[in-house]
Amino acid sequence: MTASYQRIVLASRPKGAVVPENFRLETVPVPELKEGEVLVRNHYLSLDPYMRGRMEDAKSYAVPQPIGETMIGGTVGEIVATKNPKFTVGDKVVGMLGWSEMGVSDGVLLRKIDTTHIPLSAYLGSVGMPGMTAWYGLTQIMQPKAGETVVVSAASGAVGSVVGQLAKQMGCRVVGIAGGADKCAYVVNELGFDACVDYKAGQLKADLAAATPNGIDAVFENVGGEIFDAALERMNAFGRIALCGMIAGYDGQPVAINNARVFLTMRLSMRGFIVSEHMDLWPKGLSELGALVATGKLKFRESVAPDLAAAPEAFMGLLKGKNFGKQLVKLI
Amino acid sequence: MTASYQRIVLASRPKGAVVPENFRLETVPVPELKEGEVLVRNHYLSLDPYMRGRMEDAKSYAVPQPIGETMIGGTVGEIVATKNPKFTVGDKVVGMLGWSEMGVSDGVLLRKIDTTHIPLSAYLGSVGMPGMTAWYGLTQIMQPKAGETVVVSAASGAVGSVVGQLAKQMGCRVVGIAGGADKCAYVVNELGFDACVDYKAGQLKADLAAATPNGIDAVFENVGGEIFDAALERMNAFGRIALCGMIAGYDGQPVAINNARVFLTMRLSMRGFIVSEHMDLWPKGLSELGALVATGKLKFRESVAPDLAAAPEAFMGLLKGKNFGKQLVKLI
CATH class of the missing domain: 3.40.50.720 (NAD(P)-binding Rossmann-like Domain)
Known part of the structure; x- marks a missing residue:
């Protein structure tokens, strides 16, 4: 296993439009897992308009994204190491591990997903x-x-x-x-x-x-x-x-x-x-959406940036409508 | 009984602010009652902001007030002649008889009211x-x-x-x-x-x-x-x-x-x-409001214009916030 991975942190808050300098690509060491934790290798990062709001420190529905920390974001990936009995190496999971090639989690906010009939990336889009x-x-x-x-x-x-x-x-x-x-x-x-x-x-x-x-x-x-x-x-x-x-x-x-x-x-x-804020309805909604995607009744299209370094440009494009369909970043 | 009465019709639609020339005071003969009709002597006319919208012919929730016809408006008054068995001379009624000293109605939209504990004019305000x-x-x-x-x-x-x-x-x-x-x-x-x-x-x-x-x-x-x-x-x-x-x-x-x-x-x-559009709730609401007014738990204040001829100026004042409390016009 690699001893380090890349992540993108918020370097500064935008003054007006988002610029590349608002982000910083860092290489950080893979941490040692504690009891109860898992290490996830992210396959895809989701880019979404709500992230723009988190870059501000204005009064809003969510706490601002802290400067110097990994940008918030939804991810799908695979368990590559585990000290949590609920997860096995190879499990596919969806979570919020951010703009990062890897992530450590206590598993609470990770959800195991079935990719038999639904592509992994769809869990960040139509089934996410x-x-x-x-x-x-x-x-x-x-x-x-x-x-x-x-x-x-x-x-x-x-x-x-x-x-x-x-x-x-x-x-x-x-x-x-x-x-x-x-x-x-x-x-x-x-x-x-x-x-x-x-x-x-x-x-x-x-x-x-x-x-x-x-x-x-x-x-x-x-x-x-x-x-x-x-x-x-x-x-x-x-x-x-x-x-x-x-x-x-x-x-x-x-x-x-x-x-x-x-x-x-x-x-x-x-x-x-x-x-x-309406998590009580997610099981019902995701079940309906998953069935529709699995049977081809709900179509989707993706724009995929090739690697983590391309995420800032892809995000700035998303805010200008340059994407065509769900904007993802491929991480593996 | 008088052989004629006064009413105010819409003379023209406003171009910007309402002006006195948008209204015209007319004297018209008291009509002969047909079977089922009643003649009401109005005591008070209600002036309300919604009337401004009716003076326009723009797309809205209600048909525009026709030019040359009595301005729309809520009224309280007393039955002075009746060919409708449901009403007796002397009955107090609330209705929509417009900017007019008198009005003829088939009774369908007239509601008899009890002024024992609630003043007549309150049926155009807190209990209306x-x-x-x-x-x-x-x-x-x-x-x-x-x-x-x-x-x-x-x-x-x-x-x-x-x-x-x-x-x-x-x-x-x-x-x-x-x-x-x-x-x-x-x-x-x-x-x-x-x-x-x-x-x-x-x-x-x-x-x-x-x-x-x-x-x-x-x-x-x-x-x-x-x-x-x-x-x-x-x-x-x-x-x-x-x-x-x-x-x-x-x-x-x-x-x-x-x-x-x-x-x-x-x-x-x-x-x-x-x-x-929510008439189903009026009986419940009016019952609660009436009980509060009758027991002094709901206070109100009225601005009363002295006669029908004063209605246009009072209405223009209402639109500018010159009234203080419920704006009425005294008609008797």
């Missing part, structure tokens, strides 16, 4: 936190009925792609919003959405109106800003909004809802949520 | 639509627990004053926002709120922060704009917002929520509502 985020917002907040129109922004992404496919299975008309003709083609042709609006095409409002002739009944919002405003203008009475992300404001710029009166005139309801 | 609006938003959307901090804007008004008094009875810390030292003194000294912030004093954010040392758990929003933004900045995790009005935008100016990210970071929920 992004999938659960989609499942929660759709089934617990939006609760669309068959025939209703559902809109999801960042539609080709790890979360949006699941929202739309699940909503289609519920009998909804599903309209995605994504950046670029290639992403929109994928969303319609591969994922089966009814339509997808390319917000980079320059006529967002008109295109969204054309794609939602009966208005919008429920929105899964990942972006905020002008994309959310455009959706709000099309809302029907008693519309529901699951507020999952505001990637438009991750660099600190204020994100306004310019069209606030529509909440009143259309009697809308909106709820912001963090899926990790 | 404004009271129900407060009751619904507080009990169905905000659902505060004892010890939580509740904030209500337009706190001295017909709705806000009920929100705050009911929340006090639920054991909450209650903070009002109102315009002017006199209104704030009334809210604290007469209505029993824990504190009231005068938004006209020029330091809204600082004063609101001082009045909500433990943050804000639930908001009843009547105003929107910078007042709502200030409240949003103080929200605690899982805060609830009942969106009742956006008087800041009634003249057509856009009302933005500048601080939208807080919905995500604090996992807030917000719902806009129209109390007339």
Whole structure:
């Protein structure tokens, strides 16, 4: 076994956009395991927009990522050494071991996973936190009925792609919003959405109106800003909004809802949520998502950065929408 | 009986702020009653912010007020002639007979009221639509627990004053926002709120922060704009917002929520509502409100314009916050 491994720590907090200097690649020795601990060799790291928020020290739902410590992040990997009777060398596990080739854990937050019918990396996407985020917002907040129109922004992404496919299975008309003709083609042709609006095409409002002739009944919002405003203008009475992300404001710029009166005139309801606060629903949701992935009924696409050193650039690209599907970093 | 009466019709739709020329006072003959109809002599007309929305023809929750017809409005009065066996001359009734000294009704939307322990005018305020609006938003959307901090804007008004008094009875810390030292003194000294912030004093954010040392758990929003933004900045995790009005935008100016990210970071929920869509709850709510008014546990204050001709000016004043308590027009 190697005596050292690489990790990436937060070197400094961003002032505006994230820059490479906010990260530092370090080589550290593999620690000696204590009783009850396991050593995990990570195969994939998940990159997700929420990490941008953790890089700030502003008041938020989570404690900030400490400077000088391993960047937070979800991982899948394999047990390579164990002093914990619950784990055997070779076990595949999902956990939160961060931007790091290896990690030591007491096992409490590690979950053993079965890769017989589901690829390892999917446990960071459709059958992991992004999938659960989609499942929660759709089934617990939006609760669309068959025939209703559902809109999801960042539609080709790890979360949006699941929202739309699940909503289609519920009998909804599903309209995605994504950046670029290639992403929109994928969303319609591969994922089966009814339509997808390319917000980079320059006529967002008109295109969204054309794609939602009966208005919008429920929105899964990942972006905020002008994309959310455009959706709000099309809302029907008693519309529901699951507020999952505001990637438009991750660099600190204020994100306004310019069209606030529509909440009143259309009697809308909106709820912001963090899926990790609803762990009681994860077994149910992951079981449904896993069955769909295993039987090919839930498709996904991945962008894979080749190694840990490539993670910062891949993360900065994610925040700008340069990824196409779930953004991962390959670590082995 | 008089052979004619006065009414006010919508003469034109406002372009920006409401002006006197948007209204026209007319004298019309008292019509002959048909079988099943009653003639009501109105004693009081209710003036309410929602009327401003009806003067527009924009897409909203209600059909626009037609040009040339009697302005919509809630009224209390007395049956003066009847060809409907369900009503007797002398019965006191509450209805929607508009800006008019008299009105003919088939009785369907008239409700007989008991003025033994509750003044007639209160059926347009604390024991009427404004009271129900407060009751619904507080009990169905905000659902505060004892010890939580509740904030209500337009706190001295017909709705806000009920929100705050009911929340006090639920054991909450209650903070009002109102315009002017006199209104704030009334809210604290007469209505029993824990504190009231005068938004006209020029330091809204600082004063609101001082009045909500433990943050804000639930908001009843009547105003929107910078007042709502200030409240949003103080929200605690899982805060609830009942969106009742956006008087800041009634003249057509856009009302933005500048601080939208807080919905995500604090996992807030917000719902806009129209109390007339929840008639199933009115018997329960009105029964509770009536008992509180009859026993002196729910206080209210009225601004009364002297006659129908004074209604337009009183209404324009209401939209600018010039009223103090429930705005009524005396018609007899």
